[in-house]
Amino acid sequence: MKRLFSIFVLSLVTVAPAQAALKIQSWKLANGTRVLFVENHSIPIVDLNVQFDAGSRRDPDGKAGTASLTNAMLARGLHASNTPLPEPAMTEAEISDQFADIGAQRAGGAGADRADISLRTLSSRAERDTAVKLVARILAHPSFPEDFFARDKARTLAAVREDETKPETIADKAFWRLLYGEHPYAKQETVPSVEAITRDDLVTFHAKHYVANRAIVSLIGDVTRDEADAIAQQLTMRLPQGESLPELPPVRLSAAHEERIEHPASQTHVLLGMPALSRGDPDYFALIVGNYVLGSGGFVSRLMHEVREKRGLSYSVYSSFNPLAQPGPFQAGFQTQRAQTADALRVTRDTIATFLRDGPTKEELQAAKNNLIGGFPLRIDNNRKILDNMAAIGFYNLPFDYLDTWTSNVAKVTIADIKAAFSRKLALDKMSTVIVGDVK
Amino acid sequence: MKFRIAAAFAGLALSWLPTVALAEIAQEFMLKNGMKIIVKEDHRAPTVAHMIWYKTGSMDEVNGTTGIAHALEHMMFKGTKTLKPGEFSKRVAALGGRENAFTNKDYTAYFQQIEKSKLNQVMALEADRMANLIFDKDEFSKEIRVVMEERRWRTDDQPIPLVYEALYATAFNAHPYHHPVVGWMSDLQSMTVGDARSWYQHWYAPNNATMVVSGDVDAKQVYKLAEKYFGQIPRKAVPVTRSQTEPLQRGIRRVTVKAPAENPYVVLAFKVPTLRDVERDMNVHALDVLAAILDGYDNARLSAKLVRTDKVANSVGAGYDNIARGPSLFLLDGTPAKGVTTEQLEKLLRAEVERIARDGVSEDELKRVKAQLIASQIYKRDSIFGQAMEIGTMEMSGLSHTQIDRVIDKLKEVTADQVKAVAQKYFSDDTLTVATLVPLPLTEKKAPPAGLRH
Numbered sequence: 001m002k003r004l005f006s007i008f009v010l011s012l013v014t015v016a017p018a019q020a021a022l023k024i025q026s027w028k029l030a031n032g033t034r035v036l037f038v039e040n041h042s043i044p045i046v047d048l049n050v051q052f053d054a055g056s057r058r059d060p061d062g063k064a065g066t067a068s069l070t071n072a073m074l075a076r077g078l079h080a081s082n083t084p085l086p087e088p089a090m091t092e093a094e095i096s097d098q099f100a101d102i103g104a105q106r107a108g109g110a111g112a113d114r115a116d117i118s119l120r121t122l123s124s125r126a127e128r129d130t131a132v133k134l135v136a137r138i139l140a141h142p143s144f145p146e147d148f149f150a151r152d153k154a155r156t157l158a159a160v161r162e163d164e165t166k167p168e169t170i171a172d173k174a175f176w177r178l179l180y181g182e183h184p185y186a187k188q189e190t191v192p193s194v195e196a197i198t199r200d201d202l203v204t205f206h207a208k209h210y211v212a213n214r215a216i217v218s219l220i221g222d223v224t225r226d227e228a229d230a231i232a233q234q235l236t237m238r239l240p241q242g243e244s245l246p247e248l249p250p251v252r253l254s255a256a257h258e259e260r261i262e263h264p265a266s267q268t269h270v271l272l273g274m275p276a277l278s279r280g281d282p283d284y285f286a287l288i289v290g291n292y293v294l295g296s297g298g299f300v301s302r303l304m305h306e307v308r309e310k311r312g313l314s315y316s317v318y319s320s321f322n323p324l325a326q327p328g329p330f331q332a333g334f335q336t337q338r339a340q341t342a343d344a345l346r347v348t349r350d351t352i353a354t355f356l357r358d359g360p361t362k363e364e365l366q367a368a369k370n371n372l373i374g375g376f377p378l379r380i381d382n383n384r385k386i387l388d389n390m391a392a393i394g395f396y397n398l399p400f401d402y403l404d405t406w407t408s409n410v411a412k413v414t415i416a417d418i419k420a421a422f423s424r425k426l427a428l429d430k431m432s433t434v435i436v437g438d439v440k
Numbered sequence: 441m442k443f444r445i446a447a448a449f450a451g452l453a454l455s456w457l458p459t460v461a462l463a464e465i466a467q468e469f470m471l472k473n474g475m476k477i478i479v480k481e482d483h484r485a486p487t488v489a490h491m492i493w494y495k496t497g498s499m500d501e502v503n504g505t506t507g508i509a510h511a512l513e514h515m516m517f518k519g520t521k522t523l524k525p526g527e528f529s530k531r532v533a534a535l536g537g538r539e540n541a542f543t544n545k546d547y548t549a550y551f552q553q554i555e556k557s558k559l560n561q562v563m564a565l566e567a568d569r570m571a572n573l574i575f576d577k578d579e580f581s582k583e584i585r586v587v588m589e590e591r592r593w594r595t596d597d598q599p600i601p602l603v604y605e606a607l608y609a610t611a612f613n614a615h616p617y618h619h620p621v622v623g624w625m626s627d628l629q630s631m632t633v634g635d636a637r638s639w640y641q642h643w644y645a646p647n648n649a650t651m652v653v654s655g656d657v658d659a660k661q662v663y664k665l666a667e668k669y670f671g672q673i674p675r676k677a678v679p680v681t682r683s684q685t686e687p688l689q690r691g692i693r694r695v696t697v698k699a700p701a702e703n704p705y706v707v708l709a710f711k712v713p714t715l716r717d718v719e720r721d722m723n724v725h726a727l728d729v730l731a732a733i734l735d736g737y738d739n740a741r742l743s744a745k746l747v748r749t750d751k752v753a754n755s756v757g758a759g760y761d762n763i764a765r766g767p768s769l770f771l772l773d774g775t776p777a778k779g780v781t782t783e784q785l786e787k788l789l790r791a792e793v794e795r796i797a798r799d800g801v802s803e804d805e806l807k808r809v810k811a812q813l814i815a816s817q818i819y820k821r822d823s824i825f826g827q828a829m830e831i832g833t834m835e836m837s838g839l840s841h842t843q844i845d846r847v848i849d850k851l852k853e854v855t856a857d858q859v860k861a862v863a864q865k866y867f868s869d870d871t872l873t874v875a876t877l878v879p880l881p882l883t884e885k886k887a888p889p890a891g892l893r894h
Contacts, residue, residue, distance in 0.1 A: 102811065158778065164702070267596075298539070300530050315586055316593070381486075382485065
């Protein structure tokens with residue numbers, strides 16, 4: 001019953017790497033792996049993740065879901081190996097029990113650009129060594145057992161079918177397809193695309209993408225620089241070298257479309273937006289400061305004020321930028337009871353149009369800076385948050401002083417910068433709209 | 441809900457990790473007006489979590505105005521004698537803060553996360569709305585529409601939440617856990633600004649509130665600030681919620697929910713005890729360990745058997761939340777695999793508990809569950825917000841935050857025999873409620889396939 005759960009969600013997509021007085025050390029291993037490390041002895045734990053260019057944008061044609069299924073199946077079993085060391089096969093149950101016995105926590109997943117595996121472990125030597133070695137083997141020796149593959153595929157299909165009944169996910173998938181057309185970012189799991197995936201596809205995908213020369217290890221916690229280096233080596237020493245990956249096609253701005261999908265839910269779900277922002281784009285700070293005013297500033301944004309506070313049309317309404325390797329979407333969204341769909345959409349569009357035309361007021365700009373700069377310490381106040389920032393810096397090759405200059409970059413933004421950046425990246429008549437629910 | 445024993449408890453002593461820097465012990469103070477102040481110092485980063493917990497939630501509501509505790513929570517952002525509607529959030533935002541609030545069955549809580557030097561300013565804001573909230577009819581009528589949208593979004597259009605709403609309404613007849621926190625839609629439709637005002641006047645008092653602060657602060661300094669901002673707010677006579685004891689359940693109850701969905705789902709709820717006496721309630725601790733053995737880690741029993749080995753379910757789980765003001769349920773749930781019915785899955789889930797009742801659990805499993813318990817006590821120190829949450833929920837249930845570590849000790853004492861005994865004792869038909877989702881096809885046409893546009 002949180003009053004507004006979306007502010008947390010949004011902060012994940014709109015917030016970028018950050019920090020001052022947080023020393024990131026970085027180096028490259030002989031096998032090409034890049035390492036980012038923050039030494040922090042305040043709690044006896046280590047948090048790490050290993051990322052690869054193995055997100056859904058690399059899904060084979062017609063087989064959307066391969067990246068995600070590959071990642072999900074890494075720990076379903078290990079094959080025996082002799083290089084570089086003799087190591088036995090392991091079952092999924094043995095892997096899980098071993099992690100559980102030492103209290104280690106493993107997670108992972110595949111997004112549009114990147115796929116990763118992450119680990120939280122106690123920093124004490126025995127636990128840490130066991131956990132790191134197990135993660136290293138999961139990255140290098142997955143056996144993708146045939147029977148588990150069949151089971152996981154069936155579970156994935158059940159989940160995809162479930163998603164196809166839910167207005168949120170129907171809208172989300174339609175939105176990406178509409179914005180990205182032929183580009184890989186448009187790839188969305190469907191029943192036929194998952195049915196087309198074979199075990200061989202996973203083996204091939206894994207061999208091609210989980211490679212040492214494209215691995216990025218981020219690590220924070222209770223170890224020294226030398227220990228971190230040894231951990232990074234241990235994590236990647238079993239991985240092969242990979243050939244370079246094909247360039248992805250550029251994101252082409254397609255004409256604005258409106259897609260209406262009938263759904264019996266009591267609320268209509270609406271998304272509108274367009275491809276907009278890449279990581280490292282010089283407009284980045286102007287856009288996030290401006291968007292704070294428009295739709296990401298929790299209860300104080302213009303969209304929240306106009307749609308929810310003033311008119312009571314929706315519980316959640318927001319706008320966000322999702323910066324990716326190539327232009328990721330700007331999106332605004334809300335949900336409202338069926339009869340109010342047209343009203344809420346009109347208010348949302350008007351609010352965006354006014355902002356694009358006039359930009360923020362002087363007071364709004366100051367309020368945005370006060371929040372972003374004043375709240376900066378909250379972005380880096382625990383290991384998990386810092387690790388997320390490090391991972392983004394590492395994967396997207398953001399400058400290492402990004403952390404130190406974040407607040408001053410926010411401080412520099414002017415109203416003119418915001419207006420110029422928004423008009424370079426967005427135009428209301430180029431935004432596509434997805435409406436799921438009442439389409440009359 | 442999974443592995444709550446791991447996620448929800450604090451801990452300090454770790455005998456097998458002698459080098460561990462010990463966490464600070466939370467300190468407790470009481471203002472003269474009866475407001476409790478609990479401070480957990482944690483100096484890792486220059487930030488603070490500040491929370492005000494009111495011991496009033498949906499279980500204090502009466503029929504006809506269900507959802508009022510949550511609606512009032514929304515109104516707490518709508519202005520005081522000196523602040524315009526929305527001004528509270530503007531000020532917190534200007535300080536760089538993040539804020540929100542949440543209402544549950546047992547409590548209503550408000551929080552800000554903020555850089556430490558701003559703590560006094562958010563305290564002043566919370567003190568203001570504890571005493572000086574105003575109730576504007578127009579603001580209320582807009583906000584209650586937002587609440588109705590929230591209900592549509594979170595419950596009416598969501599099959600699984602609909603199942604849980606039906607489960608609680610079926611498992612509890614007399615106890616107010618019968619009602620959903622957000623309230624029934626017709627109660628929201630007839631709710632008035634007067635209902636909200638009356639709720640506020642009755643329950644929002646310093647002697648019904650607990651402040652929890654965690655982060656980079658000095659405890660005594662926080663106490664002084666609390667005294668400065670909240671000390672002048674007068675104590676009130678707070679109503680006593682009548683105890684509406686749930687009568688003994690005398691046989692299995694079933695409820696079915698039909699809703700647009702793809703996969704069926706079933707949840708089984710057994711009536712079990714709530715934690716009241718940390719030292720004596722060994723059955724509660726044993727049930728907690730039982731939940732972890734069933735579903736506390738990837739290869740725990742339910743998943744290992746039903747998802748991994750027999751492939752009869754797409755997902756399964758067990759949950760037991762025993763920190764509460766009211767009664768507790770032990771839940772088993774799952775989505776069957778294709779070709780398996782919910783009736784079959786129901787039997788298979790119960791069979792796993794019966795297997796423990798018959799054969800017990802292994803020492804390896806017990807050790808594994810405890811290893812995670814110990815590690816999770818250290819992991820949780822990474823989040824000051826999580827630590828403040830833990831203190832608040834413990835206090836609201838009627839237990840003291842000082843017992844958090846003691847609960848861990850008691851869990852470590854649980855034996856295999858005790859787990860077996862509770863598996864035998866609490867899982868009969870007589871106190872069981874089963875709620876089932878029967879998926880309906882979408883009545884209209886489905887989403888178009890990939891690539892198709894119109």
